[in-house]
Every structure is written in C-alpha cells, then in structure tokens.
Amino acid sequence: QKEVEQDPGPLSVPEGAIVSLNCTYSNSAFQYFMWYRQYSRKGPELLMYTYSSGNKEDGRFTAQVDKSSKYISLFIRDSQPSDSATYLCAMSGLGAGNMLTFGGGTRLMVKP
Amino acid sequence: DVKVTQSSRYLVKRTGEKVFLECVQDMDHENMFWYRQDPGLGLRLIYFSYDVKMKEKGDIPEGYSVSREKKERFSLILESASTNQTSMYLCATYGSGMAQYFGPGTRLTVL
Numbered sequence: 110q111k112e113v114e115q116d117p118g119p120l121s122v123p124e125g126a127i128v129s130l131n132c133t134y135s136n137s138a139f140q141y142f143m144w145y146r147q148y149s150r151k152g153p154e155l156l157m158y159t160y161s162s163g164n165k166e167d168g169r170f171t172a173q174v175d176k177s178s179k180y181i182s183l184f185i186r187d188s189q190p191s192d193s194a195t196y197l198c199a200m201s202g203l204g205a206g207n208m209l210t211f212g213g214g215t216r217l218m219v220k221p
Numbered sequence: 222d223v224k225v226t227q228s229s230r231y232l233v234k235r236t237g238e239k240v241f242l243e244c245v246q247d248m249d250h251e252n253m254f255w256y257r258q259d260p261g262l263g264l265r266l267i268y269f270s271y272d273v274k275m276k277e278k279g280d281i282p283e284g285y286s287v288s289r290e291k292k293e294r295f296s297l298i299l300e301s302a303s304t305n306q307t308s309m310y311l312c313a314t315y316g317s318g319m320a321q322y323f324g325p326g327t328r329l330t331v332l
Contacts, residue, residue, distance in 0.1 A: 141319040141320075143320050145323075150326070150328065151325055151326065152311055152323035152324050152326045153264075153311070153323045155322060155323075158320050197264070201319040207315045207321075208266070209319065209321055211263055211264045212263070213261075213262075214263065
C-alpha cells in the first residue's frame with residue numbers, strides 16, 4: 110500500500126462545476142499538506158499549502174485537511190478550462206528533513 | 222517569487238553518453254532536490270542536497286550522481302545514459318513550511 114493514495118482520473122467536468130480532488134494517507138506523522146498543479150510538459154506549481162487540520166481558502170480554491178480521517182481535499186469552485194491539469198497532493202512530517210511524499214496525481218479536464 | 226531554472230527543456234542523447242542536467246535557484250535556499258517523473262510511477266526522488274558539497278541518496282540513485290559546488294546550483298549527472306533513463310527530470314528547492322518549488326523540468330530522451 111502506498112503512503113499517499115490519489116485517484117489518477119481522468120476527472121472530466123463541465124465548465125463552472127465544483128471540483129473535488131482528494132488524497133488519503135496512512136502516516137499519522139504528516140503535518141504539512143500541499144497541493145500542486147502541473148500543466149502538461151511543465152513543472153509542478155505550488156497551489157495551496159496548509160499546516161495540520163482545517164481549511165484554507167485562496168480565491169476559487171479551498172484546501173481541507175481532516176487528520177482524524179487521514180484525508181485531504183482540494184475544492185475548485187467555478188472551474189475553468191484553464192484549470193485542466195494534473196493535481197498532485199504532497200505531505201510531510203516534522204523531522205522529515207524537508208522531504209515530501211507525493212500522491213500520483215489526478216488528471217482534471219474542464220470542458221467548455 | 223522563487224525562481225528555479227533548468228538548463229534545458231528538451232534533450233536527446235544517445236545510449237552511453239554522459240549527460241549533465243543543471244538547476245539554478247535564486248533564493249539562497251540550502252536544500253535542493255532532483256526527481257524524475259514517469260507515467261504511472263509519479264515523482265521519485267533521485268538525490269537531494271542540504272548544503273554545498275553535501276548530497277544524500279534518494280529512492281532511486283542508481284545510475285545517477287550529483288554535484289553541488291555552489292549553493293545556487295545543483296547538477297544531476299547521468300554517467301552513462303541508458304534508454305530506461307528516458308524521463309521528465311525535475312529540480313526543486315525547499316521553501317518555507319516544508320513546501321518545495323519546482324523548475325520547469327527537462328524532458329530527456331535517450332536513444
């Protein structure tokens with residue numbers, strides 16, 4: 110079993126839909142949680158970063174962490190075709206030496 | 222903004238060639254990382270470095286070496302390129318709060 114599980118998709122939604130992307134993890138030591146967006150043939154771009162449990166909102170994006178369930182989510186409101194990309198979750202724990210554990214990524218397609 | 226640049230976006234090399242991939246960051250970060258990314262396998266850590274002249278093996282170091290002579294520059298070396306090293310190579314630098322910042326990637330094809 111992988112430490113971080115992420116449905117690879119593809120997830121196809123119409124423009125304007127609310128998108129929910131999720132990761133589950135097994136290591137209870139994880140404290141820092143990140144979401145990256147990666148366009149085709151480009152490097153991952155840091156989208157959201159949260160520490161411990163709770164929600165964080167940035168424009169159309171909301172990151173949610175539920176440590177009791179070992180489950181994190183990224184919500185995208187009013188999705189746009191420009192949101193079409195692969196979304197990677199990543200996480201780290203204290204004392205991990207700045208090492209990140211990544212999910213495999215979910216490919217999202219937003220259709221006009 | 223953190224800026225991480227990689228020397229080439231696309232590279233084609235022949236089997237047995239020595240290949241150098243270079244990464245430069247402009248934020249005076251101490252920690253730098255090299256990953257490769259393959260479909261179905263995700264991101265895999267090759268090597269990382271905590272400081273100048275320091276290096277640590279990641280999950281898949283075989284066939285690779287690294288060099289960190291200056292703080293801003295971290296090089297990945299394929300001593301004798303093989304076809305199974307065809308991949309997307311990503312450099313990253315550590316920012317605050319455990320987040321890493323990635324370069325644009327180098328897509329290497331070994332023929």
